[in-house]
Amino acid sequence: MKEEHKKSIREISPIDVYKLLPRTNCAECGEANCMAFATKVVNGEAVIEGCPPILTKSYEKDLGKLQELLAPPVRVVYFGTGPDQQTIGGKHVLYRHEFTYQNPPPIAIDISDDMENEQITARINKIQDFSYTYIGRPLALDALAVRSVTQSPDRYKEIIQHICGLCNLPLILCSTDPAIIKAGLTVCAERKPLIFAITKENWKEMGELVLDFCCPVVVSAPGDLSLLRTLVRTLQEWGIEDMVLDPGTFHSDRIGQTIHLFTALRKAAIKDFDSLSGYPILGTPISVWNGQELSDDLNRWQEAYLASMLITRYADLLIMHSIEGWALLPQLIWRFGIYTDPRKPVSVDAGVRTFGNPDKNSPVLITSNYALTFFTVESDIKAAKIDCYLIVIDTGGLSVEAAVAGRYLTASKIAESLKEWKADTLVSHKYLIIPGLAARLSGETEEETGWRVLVGPRDSSGIGQMIREHWPPADE
Amino acid sequence: MSDQEKPDISSIIRLLGPGLAELLSGRQIELENVELELGELELWIPVGGISPSIYPAPVPGGTGQIAPQVQRLPRPDDLISEKFLMEPDIFPAQIREITLGATKSEGGTRGSTVTVGGSTSIPFVHPQTPPPHPPVISLDVFDTRVPMPKALKNHLTEVIDDPAAWAEMNVEQFGADMVTVHLLSTDPLIQNKSPREASKTVEEVLQAVDIPLIIGGCGDPKKDAETFTEIAEMAEGERLLLNSVTSDMADAKTLEPVCKAADRYGHCLLGFTGLDLNSAKELNRRIYQYFPPERLLMDLTTVALGYGLEYSFSIHERARIAALMGDKELQHPTISACTNAWSAREAWMDLGPAFGRNDLRGPLWETIGGLTLLLAGVDLFLMMHPLAVSTLRDVAGRLMQPGEVKPVMAEWAALKI
Numbered sequence: 033m034k035e036e037h038k039k040s041i042r043e044i045s046p047i048d049v050y051k052l053l054p055r056t057n058c059a060e061c062g063e064a065n066c067m068a069f070a071t072k073v074v075n076g077e078a079v080i081e082g083c084p085p086i087l088t089k090s091y092e093k094d095l096g097k098l099q100e101l102l103a104p105p106v107r108v109v110y111f112g113t114g115p116d117q118q119t120i121g122g123k124h125v126l127y128r129h130e131f132t133y134q135n136p137p138p139i140a141i142d143i144s145d146d147m148e149n150e151q152i153t154a155r156i157n158k159i160q161d162f163s164y165t166y167i168g169r170p171l172a173l174d175a176l177a178v179r180s181v182t183q184s185p186d187r188y189k190e191i192i193q194h195i196c197g198l199c200n201l202p203l204i205l206c207s208t209d210p211a212i213i214k215a216g217l218t219v220c221a222e223r224k225p226l227i228f229a230i231t232k233e234n235w236k237e238m239g240e241l242v243l244d245f246c247c248p249v250v251v252s253a254p255g256d257l258s259l260l261r262t263l264v265r266t267l268q269e270w271g272i273e274d275m276v277l278d279p280g281t282f283h284s285d286r287i288g289q290t291i292h293l294f295t296a297l298r299k300a301a302i303k304d305f306d307s308l309s310g311y312p313i314l315g316t317p318i319s320v321w322n323g324q325e326l327s328d329d330l331n332r333w334q335e336a337y338l339a340s341m342l343i344t345r346y347a348d349l350l351i352m353h354s355i356e357g358w359a360l361l362p363q364l365i366w367r368f369g370i371y372t373d374p375r376k377p378v379s380v381d382a383g384v385r386t387f388g389n390p391d392k393n394s395p396v397l398i399t400s401n402y403a404l405t406f407f408t409v410e411s412d413i414k415a416a417k418i419d420c421y422l423i424v425i426d427t428g429g430l431s432v433e434a435a436v437a438g439r440y441l442t443a444s445k446i447a448e449s450l451k452e453w454k455a456d457t458l459v460s461h462k463y464l465i466i467p468g469l470a471a472r473l474s475g476e477t478e479e480e481t482g483w484r485v486l487v488g489p490r491d492s493s494g495i496g497q498m499i500r501e502h503w504p505p506a507d508e
Numbered sequence: 509m510s511d512q513e514k515p516d517i518s519s520i521i522r523l524l525g526p527g528l529a530e531l532l533s534g535r536q537i538e539l540e541n542v543e544l545e546l547g548e549l550e551l552w553i554p555v556g557g558i559s560p561s562i563y564p565a566p567v568p569g570g571t572g573q574i575a576p577q578v579q580r581l582p583r584p585d586d587l588i589s590e591k592f593l594m595e596p597d598i599f600p601a602q603i604r605e606i607t608l609g610a611t612k613s614e615g616g617t618r619g620s621t622v623t624v625g626g627s628t629s630i631p632f633v634h635p636q637t638p639p640p641h642p643p644v645i646s647l648d649v650f651d652t653r654v655p656m657p658k659a660l661k662n663h664l665t666e667v668i669d670d671p672a673a674w675a676e677m678n679v680e681q682f683g684a685d686m687v688t689v690h691l692l693s694t695d696p697l698i699q700n701k702s703p704r705e706a707s708k709t710v711e712e713v714l715q716a717v718d719i720p721l722i723i724g725g726c727g728d729p730k731k732d733a734e735t736f737t738e739i740a741e742m743a744e745g746e747r748l749l750l751n752s753v754t755s756d757m758a759d760a761k762t763l764e765p766v767c768k769a770a771d772r773y774g775h776c777l778l779g780f781t782g783l784d785l786n787s788a789k790e791l792n793r794r795i796y797q798y799f800p801p802e803r804l805l806m807d808l809t810t811v812a813l814g815y816g817l818e819y820s821f822s823i824h825e826r827a828r829i830a831a832l833m834g835d836k837e838l839q840h841p842t843i844s845a846c847t848n849a850w851s852a853r854e855a856w857m858d859l860g861p862a863f864g865r866n867d868l869r870g871p872l873w874e875t876i877g878g879l880t881l882l883l884a885g886v887d888l889f890l891m892m893h894p895l896a897v898s899t900l901r902d903v904a905g906r907l908m909q910p911g912e913v914k915p916v917m918a919e920w921a922a923l924k925i
Binding site: 164180183207231255261270284296437 | 583586818822859880883924
């Protein structure tokens with residue numbers, strides 16, 4: 033399985049990239065010079081296509097070499113079109129601490145063709161409306177997996193048409209029967225759906241469809257990685273390139289096997305540079321719904337924890353059945369978290385934020401610039417409908433508690449920030465509300481700033497109550 | 509619902525206890541909204557390279573949409589056979605193996621002991637290298653009332669003021685491998701109970717249950733040192749795990765006496781640091797001066813899902829890989845306080861009908877935190893919710909001994925759900 037050793041992203045130096053750049057220091061990319069741009073590229077902070085000259089004819093060869101040098105061992109595959117297009121795979125490393133994970137796995141929710149059209153409409157509305165605001169951005173669901181349960185090509189075609197009339201979500205067409213897939217493709221091929229799936233039994237017929245319609249395809253060989261490699265090798269020879277691998281998502285007593293299969297496949301791609309394993313992996317937590325459990329909630333429970341384990345262990349795309357918020361929310365949040373840059377806390381800009389219509393008598397609060405802290409405080413102030421000023425202090429992206437302990441949030445830092453953001457021009461009083469978790473700074477802060485300190489609640493959900501009960505402050 | 513009525517009920521449900529089993533089987537149990545009193549939203553996050561901006565991670569070398577292949581190659585006549593070879597990774601080093609608790613013949617009074625550590629590989633990556641011991645689950649007991657979401661408090665009403673009875677319930681109803689007695693009443697800022705009173709509580713729990721115990725302090729480096737020293741002597745030979753010793757203790761000059769007392773009376777120690785491997789290694793080096801590494805465990809900090817779980821995950825992966833590669837200062841079994849999941853608002857707050865059922869959302873939050881760190885190699889879990897406990901135990905067992913998989917077809921695609 034071992035092939036010629038290609039450099040992994042962690043072994044590539046900026047010099048390797050720099051050597052292949054135009055080296056004119058034209059700065060068209062926005063960086064000061066080519067070396068700075070090369071450094072950004074190897075850190076995953078810029079893409080090589082961000083260099084305008086290299087895209088011109090005269091650098092064609094170098095661009096090709098750079099793309100080869102930087103190509104991830106797990107190939108990138110796209111499905112869907114337009115703004116909703118999904119990018120999957122493109123993985124460079126096994127462990128998150130080595131290099132930021134790329135391309136968070138889209139979550140596709142299933143629709144089956146035995147549902148009534150009204151039911152389908154309602155389900156799609158629910159999927160499209162599903163949103164949770166986390167660190168200031170909406171977390172949402174990404175795609176639809178349309179399953180053929182009736183085994184009728186006519187019905188399948190009909191529901192694909194119905195779905196296409198309702199939304200632009202990218203589609204995964206799910207059936208191992210080429211006649212069903214063909215019926216679906218005839219009405220939605222231009223949307224570049226992902227086909228599920230090519231198998232040992234149908235590869236000849238299904239392969240023709242994949243090539244005829246130019247769509248990406250899942251290669252399915254649950255529990256048999258040798259067969260999976262066999263199919264991939266054969267399809268590669270046939271000229272099929274955009275593949276996704278289904279090593280099988282087993283659950284309950286076989287869940288260990290699932291983790292082994294996913295891990296083995298990803299290790300082969302990344303450690304051994306095995307080109308037959310170097311494709312995105314499909315996880316199907318929906319597999320738990322095979323009727324063995326007593327209640328729907330127990331199925332949802334299993335599906336939810338299995339999905340989270342697959343997000344951790346290398347799934348690049350997930351198909352799920354549950355649309356209950358309690359089961360999906362942790363997936364969306366975990367997916368967000370594990371795909372963040374391991375080197376940097378997520379932070380927001382320092383400065384003054386205004387809520388409602390504050391006047392000279394309104395409260396002034398402070399908080400840290402750790403994104404999660406800020407957005408939590410922001411949503412609590414909005415929910416409490418308070419008119420006030422919030423001064424966000426640069427704590428290096430640390431939460432209040434960590435910043436106080438690490439001395440990133442100190443009395444002098446607070447004094448400096450009040451001055452920088454001209455707090456004395458915002459209001460005519462001198463009362464400052466500090467977070468409960470920074471309570472121990474209150475004495476020093478009063479000395480350094482000349483402001484009276486009011487200690488706020490430890491959890492910002494208590495801000496509303498505090499303001500109602502203690503503002504304006506009682507006279508001394 | 510009893511087991512008799514549903515004899516083929518899955519092992520998960522059997523472990524749940526009656527209330528939760530009914531909940532999951534769709535019967536009526538309405539839990540009230542949880543109280544919004546839980547504090548501690550703020551977390552430790554490591555100091556790293558600092559950049560205020562967030563940008564979507566680009567794909568280096570990504571070439572955008574690739575034009576479809578126009579040239580049609582001939583179809584191969586038959587499948588071209590390939591093999592997949594899965595070799596287990598061989599690491600040069602191993603995690604220390606530590607037994608907690610001691611039976612009569614070993615100098616204690618426990619009916620059973622647990623052993624953690626001993627791993628020679630990243631867990632669950634290869635069927636031939638399972639961890640030598642299943643993860644150990646310790647259930648919490650508090651010696652004083654603490655703010656707790658209703659989803660947790662609900663099944664504790666009978667025992668909440670009686671640590672011994674609470675410990676017994678953890679063992680009998682929820683199958684705890686260990687019990688953690690949190691002596692929060694010793695906190696000088698709360699009740700400031702004396703080490704002697706705390707020691708008496710531990711004594712009662714030792715009599716009530718015969719499994720190994722973890723002793724949790726209040727976090728004050730001076731008071732914990734006094735409390736642990738007192739308890740270490742009282743419970744000589746029991747091989748308790750004292751949770752925890754910190755660099756604050758080193759600063760307060762209480763590290764040495766605690767370590768020496770724990771060593772003299774035959775206990776184990778847990779070193780606690782906040783998401784920073786260098787601090788963890790530094791603390792361990794300080795502890796080694798007074799205490800044998802063979803009885804030291806590490807708590808690298810567990811943060812709730814949504815509040816930095818990924819930092820905990822990555823630090824545990826880094827620590828475990830470094831240890832297996834030979835870093836002696838990190839070759840200690842690790843523990844995770846999964847219960848921290850409940851500090852996440854998403855675990856207990858009413859988020860409206862779209863996210864309903866926080867009676868399941870909360871335990872799922874604890875479960876996912878635990879499973880994530882299980883995959884990263886954590887050996888011992890401090891937990892609270894019975895449903896999270898049963899799921900973690902169940903899944904861990906199946907990860908340890910994965911059943912044979914016969915190649916199949918993906919049946920979900922045509923499944924009637």
